[in-house]
Amino acid sequence: MCLYIFLHFLGIYTAVAMESGIIGGKEAKPHSRPYMASVQQNQGHICGGMLIRHDYVLTSAHCFNRRDFSGQNHFEVLLGAHNINKQEKSQQRIQVVKYIRHPMFEQNKDDYSYDIMLLKLKTKAKLNTFVKMMDLPTKNEKTPANVKCSIAGWGLKKQNEKHPTSLLQEVSLKLQENSKCKEKWQNHFNSERMICSVSDGKHAFCQGDSGSPLFCNNKPQGIASYTYPGNCTFREYPEVYVKISFFLPWIKKMIGKN
Template identity: 70%
Template structure:
């Protein structure tokens, strides 16, 4: 019994540490500019994560989206707004440099210890975005409400369309997901899942998020409820391990404090 528990914890640890980037599997291409709050976060013109515009000068995303081993401060850290096809120069696009990133201090307390229940980051933009029909601010939830299981939500992003693909999707894609019970998430992810700060969904084996689009919003009933955080490494459509999101409502005081 002890050996089985150890092997389960080892598998969970390997899955979490290696599978933190996420994108879209299955689903469909999003309707043109139907999600004007979506941001493509890019380093040296390469898409790394998704995010959401929550004020003209702030984008909200996941804390692990800034990999310090890749970004040393010398590269171009930008967000691309108003985009549908990120491989083209669309007239609707606005490319804005990131002036400062504010990652939650509890996410990484040292180089080796990361707490993904604090996987959240704000990006302060160098210039304010110009709001129009292609670029809009997404209003955050006003209070910490409980989301019941089995509610259908959606995720969008430019992530991989297949787990083994090498490049992200050129066009924005979206997928519907169903929320899972907290106790099932806790049972499988154990100490890596905190029900106070996290919620989860489960794949049906065909639809999921995967490598390339962490940081994007989980939309439930037209409202952003969470941030895409992590999934099982190597098999995004794994039915056994629920996919995990960070609750936005829990972090509202931290968000408001750092945007003042």
């Protein structure tokens, strides 16, 4: 069951779905990414995320909306997991008590350059070998093109598969030049608040991996946001991420307030 969200004119797919998608990658070494979070609705994976404080996970704004958060829906994050379909001793399942989307995304849900959200957890995560916080960049700086990066998530290893894998997958990607991202995505790409990766037709994030962190030079640089409709590995269109460092002041302010 896929949830595709369309942007104006280009019909962009965001990468949120009930199944994940790391394409062209490999299984990650178990617990090699202890900051990773599986954001779940009624114990079903919907997005990736990253633990940045004992009680905060950073993810994509489009993963939740007010209608989803009310009623019978139950949102949690699963930490310390490698296989999200097994009850591993390393896992911690913590309820989400509040979600804080960027106010500019609240005002205009077609502007994915503000596709960022904080999840406040009901209880603090217990830090150990399997669950660790990831430090954010210390300042807003430009990451040059062609830098080797990586992203991880739970799910499909091929775009047309019907059943996602439950094991954490990872894939290496390279950053694309902002000018080429802008040329392809036009008004949907903001070079101040976004970065994008080269589409080589073989390696990609896909449906379900929204919110997963993109790492470059061993630092979290982006949050997976959207890709080309119906074809995550389409060579003509780079994959797009929200630039974490741009939002550092907002993240610190929100954590301080809440």
